[in-house]
Amino acid sequence: GLRALYGGGVRSESTLALSEKEKIEKKVGLSSAGGNKEEKVIVSYWGIQPSKITKKDGTEWKWNCFRPWETYKADLSIDLEKHHAPTTFLDKMAFWTVKVLRYPTDVFFQRRYGCRAMMLETVAAVPGMVAGMLLHCKSLRRFEHSGGWIKALLEEAENERMHLMTFMEVAKPKWYERALVITVQGVFFNAYFLGYLLSPKFAHRMVGYLEEEAIHSYTEFLKELDKGNIENVPAPAIAIDYWQLPPGSTLRDVVMVVRADEAHHRDVNHFASDIHYQGRELREAAAPIGYH
Amino acid sequence: GLRALYGGGVRSESTLALSEKEKIEKKVGLSSAGGNKEEKVIVSYWGIQPSKITKKDGTEWKWNCFRPWETYKADLSIDLEKHHAPTTFLDKMAFWTVKVLRYPTDVFFQRRYGCRAMMLETVAAVPGMVAGMLLHCKSLRRFEHSGGWIKALLEEAENERMHLMTFMEVAKPKWYERALVITVQGVFFNAYFLGYLLSPKFAHRMVGYLEEEAIHSYTEFLKELDKGNIENVPAPAIAIDYWQLPPGSTLRDVVMVVRADEAHHRDVNHFASDIHYQGRELREAAAPIGYH
Numbered sequence A, B: 001g002l003r004a005l006y007g008g009g010v011r012s013e014s015t016l017a018l019s020e021k022e023k024i025e026k027k028v029g030l031s032s033a034g035g036n037k038e039e040k041v042i043v044s045y046w047g048i049q050p051s052k053i054t055k056k057d058g059t060e061w062k063w064n065c066f067r068p069w070e071t072y073k074a075d076l077s078i079d080l081e082k083h084h085a086p087t088t089f090l091d092k093m094a095f096w097t098v099k100v101l102r103y104p105t106d107v108f109f110q111r112r113y114g115c116r117a118m119m120l121e122t123v124a125a126v127p128g129m130v131a132g133m134l135l136h137c138k139s140l141r142r143f144e145h146s147g148g149w150i151k152a153l154l155e156e157a158e159n160e161r162m163h164l165m166t167f168m169e170v171a172k173p174k175w176y177e178r179a180l181v182i183t184v185q186g187v188f189f190n191a192y193f194l195g196y197l198l199s200p201k202f203a204h205r206m207v208g209y210l211e212e213e214a215i216h217s218y219t220e221f222l223k224e225l226d227k228g229n230i231e232n233v234p235a236p237a238i239a240i241d242y243w244q245l246p247p248g249s250t251l252r253d254v255v256m257v258v259r260a261d262e263a264h265h266r267d268v269n270h271f272a273s274d275i276h277y278q279g280r281e282l283r284e285a286a287a288p289i290g291y292h
């Protein structure tokens, strides 16, 4: 497949390994979370070796959590002002749920936007995963095609997780923040799971409004950066590789591309809700794959 | 990104749409499950239009549930005989759980291998999704990188779903089979979810053994095809596109590539269990992304 473009795919190594029938010890590079390689030995009989992936400039690709072919340049020209005016009862409920949730968040974080971003991304990565999983199970139960929506929603979850991996390089979570994340995830995962089962129309609309609020928060973040209240530190290495940013990019550039991502999530989720409003199922419309 | 290789990505269309600020009606091609296009109008304010993707030969890509860059040629040279000899108590429990589950399956399906394949694929697509989702939530809670395992396991689930989409073209499920699938999914999803929380070591080992049985079943399927007991019908169009099979391929060719996929899933899951046995976490070893 396309992997071949990047030299040293997984395939060729695995087939090499298969010619040896006995259990053999292989050197498998175990890397710690950040990508710093330590050489350790793991017994692998299974023909699976870490792929040696190189960047276009020939240097080694150091991230296991994403690959070069998953990176992209964010579309900064996206309209940040788009808004779905709530008219139906369900829309208004979704809108006000988000507005009400925003109040304690504002009080808790005040102007600590780096910390706020990090914490909110742990929540933002949940809906896409839950919705993708539920659509996957539905597709299996009903022997139906997905229209690409499973992948599109899982991609959204993946993208949000990358936002988290980026912001945690800038703001380190404290122990009570970690505890808060565990509690909030426990509640929100189950609430969204139930909500999606009851009304995907409502669930997607709510995420649409959450993303509108996220755009607003990142705009405030940018203002604080421009005022000098938050230091415009260099962009983390992971962000430079993920969004294909030029060397020397800063936190401001990162917030810009993250905000553009949120605008794309807003579109996808309001669109999904609109499809349901028209009495259709998601699978009937082609999903926006790779829309970012 | 790479999408550009295939002409007409989603991106360019979405940015086009963004220049118009008012709510406008767009023709959005709604396609029914099988990919047969019916032109219907959906209101989309969100700049999302179906991407017009073309194959390398210039004809239109007709599947929404997967894209050209997700297709691959199966590695038929993989060793089908590899086996993990159960030694620990947990391994033996995983081994015998699978052996015991096999018995009623054999009795129920007898030699109807097409039907058996279709039904079992609805179950096979569950573990990867559950494990991927749990690792995703763990990554968010712990502010940790995934090592690529979330993606690898979700890819497995996706691949199993494509097996189902293929076999349901060959064997149509009856109403009582649909009812059975709903029940089995309800039980298996929750059992695997709990099992994975309690012991990912056990859960991956069990899937490893399930895949060993799957290889065996597909080998029996091939024998029946060769004896002429099952008619070697032409391969479904979806299979030809997904596994990049040459035109004129048959059901036998499809079973060959599906069996190779199962052998890859076996490797990935036994490997994941091995990592846990060595007291490590999955994220410490690079995941086998695109291993098929």
Ligand SMILES: [Fe+2]
Pocket: A121, A124, A159, A160, A163, A258, A262
């Ligand atoms: Fe985000």
Ligand SMILES: [Fe+2]
Pocket: A124, A160, A211, A214, A261, A262, A265
């Ligand atoms: Fe978002």
Ligand SMILES: [Fe+2]
Pocket: B121, B124, B159, B160, B163, B258, B262
């Ligand atoms: Fe399968």
Ligand SMILES: [Fe+2]
Pocket: B124, B160, B211, B214, B261, B262, B265
């Ligand atoms: Fe499998």
